[in-house]
Amino acid sequence: MRNTILAKRYAKALFMVGTEEGTNEEYSQALAEMAALYESNPEVVDALTNPMYPLDVRCKCMEGIVKSIDTSDVMGNFLNLLAQKRRADVLPDIADVFQEMVDEEQGISRGSVITAFELSDELKNKIQDKLEKVAGKKVIVTTQIDSSIIGGMIAKVGDLVLDGSIKSQLAGLKESIKGSE
Numbered sequence: 001m002r003n004t005i006l007a008k009r010y011a012k013a014l015f016m017v018g019t020e021e022g023t024n025e026e027y028s029q030a031l032a033e034m035a036a037l038y039e040s041n042p043e044v045v046d047a048l049t050n051p052m053y054p055l056d057v058r059c060k061c062m063e064g065i066v067k068s069i070d071t072s073d074v075m076g077n078f079l080n081l082l083a084q085k086r087r088a089d090v091l092p093d094i095a096d097v098f099q100e101m102v103d104e105e106q107g108i109s110r111g112s113v114i115t116a117f118e119l120s121d122e123l124k125n126k127i128q129d130k131l132e133k134v135a136g137k138k139v140i141v142t143t144q145i146d147s148s149i150i151g152g153m154i155a156k157v158g159d160l161v162l163d164g165s166i167k168s169q170l171a172g173l174k175e176s177i178k179g180s181e
Helices: 004-021 024-040 042-049 055-069 073-084 088-106 121-135 166-180
Strands: 108-115 138-145 153-157 160-163
Touching: 004 024, 004 073, 004 088, 024 042, 024 055, 024 073, 024 088, 042 055, 042 088, 055 073, 073 088, 088 108, 108 121, 121 138, 121 153, 121 160
Parallel strands: 108 138
Antiparallel strands: 108 153, 153 160
């Protein structure tokens, strides 16, 4: 379950500290690594969130993880605070919100392109250039392959969705035929 309100509060607090210290990139990297560890290992999730374990045991687990990732004292304290406040389950959401804040500060937008086939590097670069012109800022594009769209592509940047897929065109054609009957 996503808990964006809590995630925003924690991310905003850490972002303010990182802005003062000029370490937001480092914090973003550490949060992303912790979120990946949390999401990829059910044992970590269990150790940090299972109410069957006493709070001090969960906090010691987080302390061990913090020592193993070798991060700054501020980030270590932040992660330990999440364990103490029983908020370790919000960690992936905090990482996402924090990355959005860093991207916004740097004038970067994240986008995705869904196609029916693998794109060449040249085509990826052209699409990225066009999306940057549309968005008016630098866009980092991730690509996905979904053969169900048949052909064309679906591009998303922020709230903007450009759907030029054959699948949606066929659906539109189908609706127009139904409407004319």
